[in-house]
Amino acid sequence: MDFEAFWLSVQLAWWTTVTLFALGLPLAYWLAVTRWRLKFLLEAVVVLPMILPPTVLGFYVLIAVGPPSAFGRTYEAMVGRSLAFSFEGLLLASVLYSLPFAVRPFTAAFAGVDRRLVEASWCLGVSRLRTFLSISVPLSWAGILTGVILSFAHTLGEFGVVLMVGGNIPGVTRTVSISIYDEVQAANYGMAAMTSLVLLASSFLAVSVTHLVNRKTL
Amino acid sequence: MAVSSGNEEALEVSSGSEPPAAAELTAEFEKHFPGGTIIQVELRRPADAFSLTVLFGPSGSGKSTTLRCLAGLDRPERGTIRFGDEIWSDAGRSIFLPPQRRRIGYLFQDYALFPHLRVAQNIGYGLGKIATPERRRRIEEITALLGLAGFEDRYPRQLSGGEQQRVALARALVCRPRLLLLDEPLSALDAPTREHLRRQLRHWLVELRMSTILVTHDRLEALALGDHVVVFEAGRVRQSGSVQQVFSAPVDLAVARIVGVDTIERGRVVEVADGLAKVQVGPKQLVALAPPRRNGRLDGDVYVCIRAEDVMLEKKGADLPPGSARNHLLGHVRSLDREGPMVRVDLDCGFPLKALVTNQAHQNMELRERDEIVALVKAPAIHLIVRDRSR
Numbered sequence: 001m002d003f004e005a006f007w008l009s010v011q012l013a014w015w016t017t018v019t020l021f022a023l024g025l026p027l028a029y030w031l032a033v034t035r036w037r038l039k040f041l042l043e044a045v046v047v048l049p050m051i052l053p054p055t056v057l058g059f060y061v062l063i064a065v066g067p068p069s070a071f072g073r074t075y076e077a078m079v080g081r082s083l084a085f086s087f088e089g090l091l092l093a094s095v096l097y098s099l100p101f102a103v104r105p106f107t108a109a110f111a112g113v114d115r116r117l118v119e120a121s122w123c124l125g126v127s128r129l130r131t132f133l134s135i136s137v138p139l140s141w142a143g144i145l146t147g148v149i150l151s152f153a154h155t156l157g158e159f160g161v162v163l164m165v166g167g168n169i170p171g172v173t174r175t176v177s178i179s180i181y182d183e184v185q186a187a188n189y190g191m192a193a194m195t196s197l198v199l200l201a202s203s204f205l206a207v208s209v210t211h212l213v214n215r216k217t218l
Numbered sequence: 219m220a221v222s223s224g225n226e227e228a229l230e231v232s233s234g235s236e237p238p239a240a241a242e243l244t245a246e247f248e249k250h251f252p253g254g255t256i257i258q259v260e261l262r263r264p265a266d267a268f269s270l271t272v273l274f275g276p277s278g279s280g281k282s283t284t285l286r287c288l289a290g291l292d293r294p295e296r297g298t299i300r301f302g303d304e305i306w307s308d309a310g311r312s313i314f315l316p317p318q319r320r321r322i323g324y325l326f327q328d329y330a331l332f333p334h335l336r337v338a339q340n341i342g343y344g345l346g347k348i349a350t351p352e353r354r355r356r357i358e359e360i361t362a363l364l365g366l367a368g369f370e371d372r373y374p375r376q377l378s379g380g381e382q383q384r385v386a387l388a389r390a391l392v393c394r395p396r397l398l399l400l401d402e403p404l405s406a407l408d409a410p411t412r413e414h415l416r417r418q419l420r421h422w423l424v425e426l427r428m429s430t431i432l433v434t435h436d437r438l439e440a441l442a443l444g445d446h447v448v449v450f451e452a453g454r455v456r457q458s459g460s461v462q463q464v465f466s467a468p469v470d471l472a473v474a475r476i477v478g479v480d481t482i483e484r485g486r487v488v489e490v491a492d493g494l495a496k497v498q499v500g501p502k503q504l505v506a507l508a509p510p511r512r513n514g515r516l517d518g519d520v521y522v523c524i525r526a527e528d529v530m531l532e533k534k535g536a537d538l539p540p541g542s543a544r545n546h547l548l549g550h551v552r553s554l555d556r557e558g559p560m561v562r563v564d565l566d567c568g569f570p571l572k573a574l575v576t577n578q579a580h581q582n583m584e585l586r587e588r589d590e591i592v593a594l595v596k597a598p599a600i601h602l603i604v605r606d607r608s609r
Contacts (some may be wrong), residue, residue: 116330118293122317123324124344124393138334 005179013155019027020102035121058164102151153206233380242267265535272444290317323390331374338370343494480526480572500569506600519605529573543594
């Protein structure tokens with residue numbers, strides 16, 4: 001098994017999950033409480049990566065981060081190297097790709113918290129932020145955990161987006177699913193089978209856990 | 219003015235033409251809903267003196283919306299809400315104080331206890347930065363008053379409805395709010411618990427001298443809990459006054475119906491003398507207290523309002539001592555309905571009249587349908603509402 005690729009995938013999944021936790025929670029909370037008329041458009045954008053072919057998403061990210069784009073040039077000027085075919089570029093693409101797997105369970109969980117509990121907290125003089133932390137988050141823990149596990153597992157196995165944005169650089173952008181592809185191309189079926197089994201087991205475990213925690217809160 | 223000294227000026231200021239305004243809660247606002255519904259509210263209550271105010275009216279009349287606007291949970295589209303010298307809401311100047319800064323207590327219809335916190339944590343939730351000993355003292359004080367000692371370690375789901383209600387009340391009261399807002403506080407309870415808590419609730423609020431505004435659609439609750447009643451109908455305040463005044467002298471037909479006047483009949487004033495009015499209702503003439511004159515006239519059409527409990531019944535042919543009741547109406551029983559310890563009697567006296575007698579009286583008189591009967595009504599028990607022809 002290609003341990004370098006496996007370790008890289010775990011790192012990518014970890015940083016993607018951390019980013020989605022930090023950005024996804026406020027976004028999900030806002031989506032759950034806002035009465036904005038155009039909210040459905042933003043919801044559609046969040047779900048889009050589930051429907052879009054990974055190559056299409058990868059293509060647009062590649063165009064956006066490449067040196068010809070303003071964003072790509074600005075990043076290169078500030079950091080000193082290109083975002084395309086780098087770990088950071090991969091992270092950006094992964095965050096977009098796994099966005100629905102984090103934000104949708106988060107939003108569903110927040111929407112399930114009785115609005116009156118939040119209002120009761122406000123009427124007791126407690127600020128919006130503290131109400132969020134001591135009422136909304138604890139009462140949504142199962143949905144939040146689900147979003148975290150799903151975005152980790154989903155990132156772990158991503159293929160198309162990685163190939164488009166990252167290429168296949170060992171130790172930098174070569175993830176575990178790409179290594180499986182390489183083994184198959186080289187007719188190393190035994191190696192491919194072992195790596196696949198690890199991914200199958202970890203995915204099954206992740207999905208089982210999310211179903212377990214969501215059953216318990218019912 | 220020949221002399222003008224500083225002293226006189228000072229005197230002028232302190233005893234000015236208007237008395238110094240007492241601190242008041244004044245609310246004059248509109249809340250608009252999608253679909254065109256508009257709730258219009260006018261409300262004035264003392265802010266610094268103890269008072270129990272009931273917002274009373276049928277479901278959907280705007281009373282809960284009013285409470286939410288007072289709490290800062292809903293934002294009025296027009297008008298102002300002031301509390302003493304604080305401006306809570308001024309739509310014209312885009313001022314809106316969030317609920318956190320109004321220092322009020324709010325009790326939701328189904329209590330909204332935090333399900334993941336124990337009773338003691340629920341009660342202490344709003345105490346925030348208060349130091350632990352003081353915090354513990356205040357929680358102990360309120361749990362003792364509301365009879366919640368021993369429940370501290372339970373979760374809300376392990377409590378009965380009545381216990382949950384008391385925890386929610388404790389959680390609001392422990393923060394010492396300046397104004398307590400209660401939304402249908404007893405409606406989610408079963409009947410025996412509701413009756414018990416109705417009495418207790420008033421006792422606690424009086425004991426703590428906790429100024430309260432309470433929303434209810436239940437007449438018994440309004441009568442038992444309120445000192446002052448504000449009647450809502452179709453998004454408007456229809457009448458505001460003491461419980462006694464509103465329930466015995468509704469200003470118009472809508473209020474009469476809402477406060478549950480049992481008999482409301484059209485009549486016509488035919489004569490006024492010595493403060494008494496003779497009113498023609500169907501074939502009968504009734505004597506009532508003359509209502510205050512409007513536009514200097516009192517003639518023509520009125521609504522005659524009579525409460526069922528103000529109607530006494532006598533068997534026809536019984537020797538009637540010369541009592542004080544001015545109205546003796548001969549009629550017959552149309553139907554009898556049990557209502558707990560009372561019996562509701564529908565009479566036909568030339569016009570439909572409803573009476574309420576005790577079960578005991580009903581048995582002693584051996585009342586049956588179609589029996590001939592005499593109904594006695596005192597003149598002051600007949601309330602007249604002048605009918606506006608413009609309406």
